[in-house]
Amino acid sequence: MAKIVVTESVTLDGVMQGLGRMDEDTRGGFRHGGWGTPYMDSAMMEVMGRGMASTGAMLFGRRTYEDFFKVWHGRTDGNPFTEKLDNTRKYVASRTLAQPPSWQNSILLTGDVVQAVEALKKEQDHDIAVLGSGELVRSLLSAGLVDRFVLSIHPLVLGSGRRLFPDDGLLAKFRLVDSVPTGTGVVIASYEVKRE
Template sequence: MRSITVTMSVTLDGVVQGLGRPDEDTRGGFTHGGWGQRYTDDVMGREMAKGMAKPGDMLFGRRTWQDFITAWGGLSDGNPFTTHMNAATKYVVSRTLEDANAWQNSILLRGDAVDTVADLKAGPGRDLSIIGSASLVRSLHAAGLIDRYTLLIHPLTLGTGARLFEGPAPLTEFDLTDSVTTTKGVIIARYTRR
């Protein structure tokens, strides 16, 4: 059985929307896009590289997968993150995509996210990681399919934007297994489900 680890950047008030660029995700009139860029430093880079050092497959919701194609797909810049992203098998969960041919090594999982991911998780293969894809994470968390979280907790509040958990999340307990604070005040906390 595979495990599923989520890596998510989040503000103190739980916002996960539009971390990387001003135009990344403007749904709902969100105007704070790019809020995470000023918090990047060498410590964060090293910590994120740890997660990419071990081979694994990736799992995406449609919106994040399409956004990542723009950011990572087809690049050959020598960046280890680019190499990892392009080499990994990428499963994209979608009811609307017709195919996953736009990015190498991508496989489309059609149908209900919980059912298709539960089947994928139960089968043989490498562990799965999710970066972003908050809607997918909420669904999988509610179904008890998330095993670990790596949360990059940024020292700011935004007041608006999509949150990691909107509405009640089911009672699930996690143990803190590791934490590191960056030079910019981001707490990188790793949690494993009990």
């Protein structure tokens, strides 16, 4: 049975919105896009590369899937992630996509997302990675489907933006299983979800 492994970059105040680019996610008037870019270093790339190497499939919400497709699909700049992203099975949870996803190896999940992900966990033998996709992550966590978080905790406070864990979320407990500090002050912490 597969595990759902959520990989997120967050600030000290829990913001996950608009990590990579100024225009990545401006919902709610968010003006701090691209906050994570200055913190990228070789230690972070190594940890992320190991995580992607152990991934059997990926699971995205619609917004994150469309952004990843726009940024990563078919790149020829020699980065280490395009080939993995292109060739890995990608599942997309969406209530609004009418067309099948156009990125190769992509499957649109239909019906109830919680039931669909429960079935995926039973079918798969390797980890299923969730990247970004905050709304989807919150749904999966409340349904008890997330097994591990890999959080890249950045040493800054933005004061506004969409957070990974909202104020109205449920109580959840975690156990630290690994941590790696980077040269830029990011701490990559892996937490297993504690089951009561």
